[in-house]
Amino acid sequence: MQAMKPYAELEQRFRRLSAVGGALAMLGWDQSAMMPEGGAEARAEQMATLSVLRHEWLTDPALGGLLEAAEEQADRLTDWQRANLREMRHEWRHATALNGKLVDALSRAAATCEMVWRKAKKENDFKAFAKVFGPVLELTREAAAAKAALLGRSPYDALLDEYYPGGSSKSIDAIFADLGKFLPGFIDKALARQAKKPAPLPISGPFSTDKQREAGLFFMKALGFDFHHGRLDVSAHPFTGGTPSDVRITTRYADEDFTRSLMGVLHETGHALYELGLPGKWQHQPVGRAGGMVLHESQSLLVEMQVCRGDEFLSFATPVLRRIFGGDGPAWSLENLQRTYRRVQPSLIRVDADEVTYPAHVILRYRLEQMLLSGDLAINDLPDAWADGMQTLLGVDVPDHGHGCLQDIHWSTGSIGYFPTYTLGALAAAQLFAAAKAADPAIQPGIAKGDFKPLLRWLRKHVHSLGSLLSTDDLLRQATGNPLNATAFKAHLKARYLS
Structure with a gap:
């Protein structure tokens, strides 16, 4: 002793x-x-x-x-x-x-x-x-x-190590280079295929904050959020905070569009489920914390992108949304909600971006924060550099600073090194969801019925309950058979947007 x-x-x-x-x-x-x-x-x-x-x-x-x-x-x-x-x-x-x-x-x-x-x-x-x-x-x-x-x-890597322990800009550069070769051509193909189909019908508002909150709370509960240990509130920028025994998530509402707020809630619920599932025995020790932000973002993006934009979830969600918002007609059909939630469209705001163009938003921020840190980019030159990058990567014009370099909270708090974990998390999410579906055939039929227990059970066992026991790559190897890479993500995009 x-x-x-x-x-x-x-x-x-x-x-x-x-x-x-x-x-x-x-x-x-x-x-x-x-x-x-x-x-x-x-x-x-x-x-x-x-x-x-x-x-x-x-x-x-x-x-x-x-x-x-x-x-x-x-x-x-x-x-x-x-x-x-x-x-x-x-x-x-x-x-x-x-x-x-x-x-x-x-x-x-x-x-x-x-x-x-x-x-x-x-x-x-x-x-x-x-x-x-x-x-x-x-x-x-x-x-x-x-x-x-x-x-x-x-x-830069010293700051990155706080969010992605053991990660390096060299490894990120290699992954982003792979995506950089794949995405431009893929986006063109996805847009061409999308153009042959009807555009989404507008889902007309206004939608009261009370009804949007009701929808968010319903799906949080369905996904497995424990309201005895957490709550939903409003903030300027959606986030998850608090502690594993008191998880606080936030969203923001727009009267004219419930879809953005709802996906924000679902995204943050993925973060919250991870926190709520961390090993209770180790709650007050470093090993009991989440295993870095790549894994944390993998859980939010697995819920928001992999699951909640998929056919199974939308077939479950459509009648619920009709009931809550009193929706009727073709705009509230399953097919229209699928087109709405899977529309590929280069846009200004990262948190509202579709999963195909989202990596471009992250790559821009990754490049700019490296230049800000090194001094190669002066603060006063940031708006122009941002506008140039958005035009080059996504072909969109930035109308003002609120829709440009002021849209994210991260740099204001000194959180440089965080941004790349979003796209790395998307890659990990694709790996994990593919492995989960292969391991348990009950997961997808369960989602279609609003039963998320099979998926949550798999995530609890292979991700949540492990805390920081393993490194990111070791956890992914153990759960999926491979270290972090873009293969599953690219396969997922091809299956969803081209097949």
Whole structure:
């Protein structure tokens, strides 16, 4: 028992760190969903104080000694404990790269910038955003340089490692190059095939927020969301927050179109199901957390894109939507909803993009954030670079900043390195859903009847319950037989849009 003491003390320390992290998560959710603008200054102070406190605990010199002592005794630990120790070391290395002053400054700058971004987006005011984004970007560069020096990676890869542990821009570049060769020709073929069919009939509104919320709650419940441990609210940018025992998801509503909000809810429900399914025994330990954002995005995109735009789900959903919204006539037919939800159309907004053109939105952001971080792109040149990229990649003109470079929240909070995980998650989603369907023939008939238990059971076993036990590639190999790649994604697009 004496030999287990270093590891046991580490678990106790990380349990306390988890509690502070959970408090920060709830404060962040409240800031985006509930907090009045006048609370911004006090909230920035609260979050900065807790961030610094957590950082001080995590960088305590004694913790480094405990890690070394526990690693010397790793052969006496279980597989889960060894994986937990690995995740502790990973978190500790990222934390010790930064000093408390930088953590405090970045937390305050990000909190301020997010509040300004919300207003700037509505008012198309890039100058106001640029003024507060400048400090966030400078501090993020400082953090990236410090982490790069410690981890022996490039500054961008050092930030990427927070969202995709072990991932690299080199591997992402290879995958995106593969997609870059495939997608332009495929998009042309999909658009040509689509042009031979009737265009979707408009589904006329207005649709009240109450009815849209009713629809969202219905499908959340059907998918398996546990309302005893979560809730649905509204924010400027849909997201999932909170903790695994108190999952908060948000959406936004538009009176003229319920389809965008509903898919936003379904997307965030995929995130929430992952959080709710994480291993309860390890809830307050690093190994009990989600295995990075590639896997997290795979779960949201598996639900939204793979499942909820498929024939089985739409056949189940059509009569429900007719009932809730009082819809009737050809516009509310299954065929029209299929055309509506699977319409390929280059567009301005990433979160509303179809799954065929979505990767182009991500590739643009991936390129621009690398240039912002390196200094190759000045903040004031961002709108023009964005407009040029949208024209080159998707052939669309950007009318204003709100529909352009101000549409996403990520950069305002310093979250550089996150964007590529969306498309990598889409690839993983295709792999996982293909493997699930092959393993359990009851999954697709179940979805058609509104029974998602077979699918959720498979995901619980092969993804959710594993937390961070395995790396992304190891989990995918175990669940699907292959590491992360674009093969299943391309096969899925061909089957859905060309066959």
